[in-house]
Structure formats: structure tokens, C-alpha cells
Amino acid sequence: MSSIKDVANLAGVAVGTVSRVINNTGAVKPATRDKVKAAIEALNYVPNEVARNFKMQKSNMIALLLPSIWHPFFSELAYYIEDELDREGFKLILCNSGGKPEKELYYFDMLEQNKVAGIVGITYNDIENSVKTDIPMISIDRHFNNKITCITSDNFEGGRMALRELVKAGSKKPAFLGSVPSDYSETMLRKEGFVQEAKALGVPVVVYEEPDPIKDDDQYYSNFLTQHKDIDGVFAITDMTAAKYIERAKLAGIRVPEDVKVIGYDGIQDHSFFHPLLSTIRQPVEEMARTAVRLLLKKVDGETLDGEIYRISVKYREGETT
Amino acid sequence: MSSIKDVANLAGVAVGTVSRVINNTGAVKPATRDKVKAAIEALNYVPNEVARNFKMQKSNMIALLLPSIWHPFFSELAYYIEDELDREGFKLILCNSGGKPEKELYYFDMLEQNKVAGIVGITYNDIENSVKTDIPMISIDRHFNNKITCITSDNFEGGRMALRELVKAGSKKPAFLGSVPSDYSETMLRKEGFVQEAKALGVPVVVYEEPDPIKDDDQYYSNFLTQHKDIDGVFAITDMTAAKYIERAKLAGIRVPEDVKVIGYDGIQDHSFFHPLLSTIRQPVEEMARTAVRLLLKKVDGETLDGEIYRISVKYREGETT
Numbered sequence: 001m002s003s004i005k006d007v008a009n010l011a012g013v014a015v016g017t018v019s020r021v022i023n024n025t026g027a028v029k030p031a032t033r034d035k036v037k038a039a040i041e042a043l044n045y046v047p048n049e050v051a052r053n054f055k056m057q058k059s060n061m062i063a064l065l066l067p068s069i070w071h072p073f074f075s076e077l078a079y080y081i082e083d084e085l086d087r088e089g090f091k092l093i094l095c096n097s098g099g100k101p102e103k104e105l106y107y108f109d110m111l112e113q114n115k116v117a118g119i120v121g122i123t124y125n126d127i128e129n130s131v132k133t134d135i136p137m138i139s140i141d142r143h144f145n146n147k148i149t150c151i152t153s154d155n156f157e158g159g160r161m162a163l164r165e166l167v168k169a170g171s172k173k174p175a176f177l178g179s180v181p182s183d184y185s186e187t188m189l190r191k192e193g194f195v196q197e198a199k200a201l202g203v204p205v206v207v208y209e210e211p212d213p214i215k216d217d218d219q220y221y222s223n224f225l226t227q228h229k230d231i232d233g234v235f236a237i238t239d240m241t242a243a244k245y246i247e248r249a250k251l252a253g254i255r256v257p258e259d260v261k262v263i264g265y266d267g268i269q270d271h272s273f274f275h276p277l278l279s280t281i282r283q284p285v286e287e288m289a290r291t292a293v294r295l296l297l298k299k300v301d302g303e304t305l306d307g308e309i310y311r312i313s314v315k316y317r318e319g320e321t322t
Numbered sequence: 323m324s325s326i327k328d329v330a331n332l333a334g335v336a337v338g339t340v341s342r343v344i345n346n347t348g349a350v351k352p353a354t355r356d357k358v359k360a361a362i363e364a365l366n367y368v369p370n371e372v373a374r375n376f377k378m379q380k381s382n383m384i385a386l387l388l389p390s391i392w393h394p395f396f397s398e399l400a401y402y403i404e405d406e407l408d409r410e411g412f413k414l415i416l417c418n419s420g421g422k423p424e425k426e427l428y429y430f431d432m433l434e435q436n437k438v439a440g441i442v443g444i445t446y447n448d449i450e451n452s453v454k455t456d457i458p459m460i461s462i463d464r465h466f467n468n469k470i471t472c473i474t475s476d477n478f479e480g481g482r483m484a485l486r487e488l489v490k491a492g493s494k495k496p497a498f499l500g501s502v503p504s505d506y507s508e509t510m511l512r513k514e515g516f517v518q519e520a521k522a523l524g525v526p527v528v529v530y531e532e533p534d535p536i537k538d539d540d541q542y543y544s545n546f547l548t549q550h551k552d553i554d555g556v557f558a559i560t561d562m563t564a565a566k567y568i569e570r571a572k573l574a575g576i577r578v579p580e581d582v583k584v585i586g587y588d589g590i591q592d593h594s595f596f597h598p599l600l601s602t603i604r605q606p607v608e609e610m611a612r613t614a615v616r617l618l619l620k621k622v623d624g625e626t627l628d629g630e631i632y633r634i635s636v637k638y639r640e641g642e643t644t
Contacts, residue, residue, distance in 0.1 A: 060436075061415075070398045070401035071397075072397075075393075075394075075396075075400075079392035082417070086418075091436065092415065094415075110413075240595075269596075272569070273568070276596070
């Protein structure tokens with residue numbers, strides 16, 4: 001009796017493609033569909049009913065595990081991930097972890113039990129060794145290991161860009177304002193790029209960081225403001241950090257951009273109605289989302305990916321703070 | 323042979339509760355769980371394996387159908403809906419319709435095929451007659467018919483509140499600025515409340531509306547600005563409408579709040595870093611979300627609900643625009 005593999009070989013396509021044609025669950029080009037159908041007929045292939053039912057009921061679910069959908073960066077990401085999944089005939093299960101390691105592990109466990117086809121994960125905790133799941137996974141911003149491909153914006157290049165733009169805007173003594181996650185995160189490269197570019201250009205820089213998560217916002221910003229009175233530029237690790245800095249600086253009599261130029265990272269402002277419009281390194285959210293889905297579905301289909309980390313180009317968007 | 327109903331009757335609980343105990347899918351109080359287990363033992367009840375598998379694989383999925391997760395009101399709503407569902411052992415499937423009727427119908431069809439246990443829907447199109455699904459559903463903001471319970475903020479009271487707050491802030495000639503959906507929507511009551519309260523207080527009001535969706539923003543705001551130069555207060559149907567009005571008014575030399583007081587509706591600003599902070603009627607998002615889930619799960623359990631429309635109290639939040 002023929003197997004789904006025989007059909008795939010004869011049609012010259014991946015097993016996943018045959019499965020999508022049989023279950024009618026994903027986008028398959030008409031020409032490919034015809035080839036698969038011809039192969040099914042030629043081989044007199046009868047899909048295994050159990051496997052087929054299993055596939056139909058289960059394999060079209062992809063989980064998105066993130067800290068909170070109630071954050072503009074994550075909700076934009078989720079929007080495009082769902083859109084791309086829907087095009088491919090997959091459904092999205094949403095899981096808010098609150099950024100808590102125990103909640104992340106709970107969800108991994110739950111997803112394994114529920115046999116989702118794959119996971120897109122945005123996690124910031126050291127769960128690497130606790131995750132036993134063999135479900136195909138793509139990570140965003142966090143690099144685990146070879147098994148879990150990571151998609152991220154080009155944080156290093158973004159950091160370099162921020163330094164150059166601050167200098168271009170007239171800053172002579174720029175500072176990096178950020179926090180240090182307990183585990184390696186790709187976002188750390190924002191600082192690296194910033195500092196290295198400053199070295200290359202011979203610009204003196206200040207780096208101010210506290211361990212993540214920042215427990216006392218008031219203390220954090222007031223420490224920075226009192227310890228570094230002479231800076232005239234700030235590259236904040238996120239737009240929210242930039243916005244909070246600007247608010248506190250104003251209270252301290254510091255004008256942005258007159259006294260200090262500020263650049264954030266993310267691009268969370270979607271329109272121009274609320275001010276200040278931050279000058280920022282814009283994350284390529286749509287491209288990150290669609291790339292994550294495309295790579296994940298390749299993994300689901302059993303393909304091996306070329307890379308471990310995919311870094312997607314960022315752009316500088318000028319606002320009112322430089 | 324005993325049925326699940328017999329077990330439920332003996333234990334004095336709903337069938338859904340028995341099902342949750344058997345399938346271990348939801349939060350059940352320990353005392354209730356014990357009662358159910360005792361009843362199962364007493365009746366020597368053997369769950370129907372097929373039904374049980376079906377339940378286990380399917381019935382813990384709830385779909386959230388909304389225009390776009392990439393909108394602060396919807397992402398906040400989704401956050402709390404997922405949180406409440408997770409407490410009850412259910413998973414959330416996210417569906418972005420883009421507000422398009424054909425996409426909404428496509429999703430209803432897909433959800434029926436995928437046999438989700440229930441749907442929370444936020445739809446703004448006339449799909450009532452096209453929806454054939456018997457899946458339990460809760461609608462937010464849109465009232466369909468008896469079968470589909472509707473959860474909404476108390477739009478009428480919110481409109482009255484907005485009128486009173488504008489008058490309190492000194493407005494003598496307030497205006498309502500909105501749009502008219504093609505079908506009945508609970509959000510229309512914002513205007514009704516506003517106009518009725520003005521009548522009751524003897525305050526002259528202007529109502530400016532165009533059909534939804536507004537095709538040309540520039541035209542819409544410039545029409546309003548040129549046709550109603552003498553107004554000194556604006557109640558905008560949403561915060562976004564308020565923000566857009568303020569931006570255009572500024573270009574026309576109108577200062578907010580000095581010349582015109584502005585109140586929006588929604589409460590999309592979660593922090594105080596971007597300005598202007600809108601004075602607004604804040605939707606009780608968390609309570610709407612948790613109520614929607616609680617009522618939906620009652621429906622999933624086969625209970626009949628008392629009401630057709632649940633209207634949840636709103637609050638006025640003062641910002642910088644009144």
C-alpha cells in the first residue's frame with residue numbers, strides 16, 4: 001500500500017504539501033494541487049483515516065506565546081502573524097504569559113498536550129532547559145539554540161544607526177539608556193551597536209543600565225538624570241523608555257530636543273495624533289511576523305532551515321525628539 | 323446505563339461541570355469535583371469515549387473574532403478575554419476580520435468546521451442573516467437577536483455623562499461628532515444619551531455625522547470645522563475621532579481646551595507619556611471581557627441567560643482636553 005511519502009515523491013513535493021491538499025487546509029498552488037491529485041490517483045493512495053482526522057483536527061493550530069497582547073508592539077506583531085497564518089490555512093491560539101517564567105512553562109505544557117503544530121514564542125526568561133517540547137518553534141528576539149530558529153530586527157545595526165543619527169542631530173555626548181535582561185537576548189545588541197559605532201567615530205558615550213525588570217521607575221530615571229547631567233543625547237532601548245525619560249526630563253527642566261536629542265527603538269506610534277512623536281529605530285514588524293510564520297511552517301513540514309538567526313533590516317524614522 | 327445527565331442530576335451540578343471534571347479542562351471547586359466524582363462512582367458511569375475525545379480535543383477552544391487586534395481597545399479586550407478563558411481551562415483562537423463582512427463570514431464558516439466551543443464576536447456588519455452557526459456566541463457592542471447575547475459599555479449613560487462634563491467645563495454650545503453605522507449598533511446610543519441629556523438641561527447641541535466608514539477624513543473634519551464655527555465643546559464618538567479633531571482644529575487656529583473642550587470615548591491611552599491626554603468616557607474593558615467570557619461559558623454549558631443585553635457602567639476620566 002502506498003504511503004503519503006510515495007505520493008510526495010511521485011508529485012515531487014513535500015509531504016506537508018500533500019497533507020494540505022488532502023485536508024484542504026492550506027494555500028497550495030493549483031498546478032501543485034493537480035500534480036498531487038494525479039499522484040494520489042496513480043498510486044491509488046488512501047489516506048490513513050486516523051492520521052487524517054488527527055491532522056485535520058490538530059495540525060492547523062499554531063500558538064503565539066507572548067508577554068502581553070496589550071502592548072502595541074506585540075499586538076501589531078500578532079496582527080500580521082494571524083494574517084499570514086490565515087493565508088496558509090492555519091489558526092492562531094493566543095497565549096499571554098505576562099512575561100512570567102512559570103506561566104511560560106505552563107503554556108508550553110498545555111500546548112504540548114493540545115498538540116499544536118507549532119509555536120511562535122516571545123519569551124524573556126531562562127526556560128531553555130525546562131522546555132522539553134518537540135513542537136517546531138520560532139523565537140522572536142530571544143536566541144535559544146540550534147533547534148529554535150530566532151527572528152529579530154537587526155538590533156546591532158539599529159544601535160549603530162541611532163548613534164549616527166544622534167551625532168547628525170548635533171549630540172556631542174550621547175548616552176545609552178537601557179536595562180540588562182538576566183539571560184542573553186538579541187536586544188542587547190542595541191547597546192553593542194551603539195557603543196561600537198561611537199568608538200569607530202571617536203564619540204564619547206555614557207552607558208546607563210540597571211538589571212531587568214526595572215523595579216523602581218522613579219529611582220531609575222532620577223539616578224540617570226542626576227548622575228549624567230552633561231549628556232545631550234539619549235538612545236533609549238525602547239520607545240517606552242524614551243517616552244518615560246522625556247516626561248521625567250521635562251520635570252527636571254530639560255527640553256527635548258533643544259537640550260537633549262532622544263531616539264527610541266520599536267516604532268510603537270502608528271499615527272501622528274499624540275505627542276511627542278518619537279524619533280525611533282522602527283522594527284520591521286510586518287516582515288518579522290511574516291518571516292516567522294513562513295519559517296515555522298517550513299519546520300512544520302519537516303524542512304531544515306539554513307540559518308539559526310534571521311536579522312531583518314531596520315529603518316530610522318524621524319519624529320519630534322531629535 | 324447512566325448518562326452524563328444522570329451524573330449531573332445526582333451531583334446537583336450542570337452537565338458542563340461534570341464534563342469539566344471528566345476532561346479535567348476547567349476550574350472546578352474541589353468540593354464540587356468531589357461531589358461529581360462520588361456521583362460517577364455511585365452510578366458506575368462510563369463516559370462515552372468518542373464524545374469524551376471529541377470534547378477533549380475540541381471544546382476547549384473559544385474564538386475571538388474582531389476587526390483587528392492591532393488597535394488598543396481590542397488588544398486590551400483580548401488580553402482580559404484570554405486571561406479569563408485561561409482561568410477556566412479554555413484556549414483562545416484569534417481571528418482578525420479587518421471589519422470586512424466577507425472575512426467575518428469566512429471565519430464563522432471556518433469556526434463551525436473547526437468546532438470551537440464558542441465565539442466572542444465584535445462585528446460591525448450586517449451578517450445576522452448569513453450566520454447559520456449554532457455555536458454559542460457573545461457579541462460585544464453589536465446587538466443581533468435573542469440567541470446572541472450582547473455585552474456593551476453603557477453607551478447611553480456615557481453620552482449623558484459627556485454632555486454634563488462638557489457643560490461643567492464651561493461649554494455653552496457642545497457638538498456631537500460621529501458617524502452612522504449602516505446597521506444598528508449599540509454605539510449609536512452615545513449620541514442618543516448626549517442629545518437627550520442636552521434636551522433635559524436645555525442646552526443647544528449640534529450633531530454632525532457622516533455614514534460609516536468615513537471615506538475622506540480631510541473632508542469630514544473640514545466640513546465640520548467650517549459648518550460649525552461657533553461650537554465650544556466636542557463629544558467625539560471615539561478617542562481616535564477626538565484626537566484627529568484636535569489635530570485639525572489646531573491647524574485651523576482653534577485651541578483645545580481654551581477655545582473648545584473635547585471629550586472622547588474609549589480610554590485608549592494607558593499611560594501619561596503622550597499628549598494631549600484625552601478627557602474621555604472610559605470603557606470598562608476588563609469587566610466587559612470577563613463578563614463576556616463568564617456568560618459565554620454558561621451558554622457553552624447549556625445554561626439559559628437572563629438578559630439579552632448586558633450594559634456595563636462607564637466612568638469619566640479627565641485629561642488635558644476639557
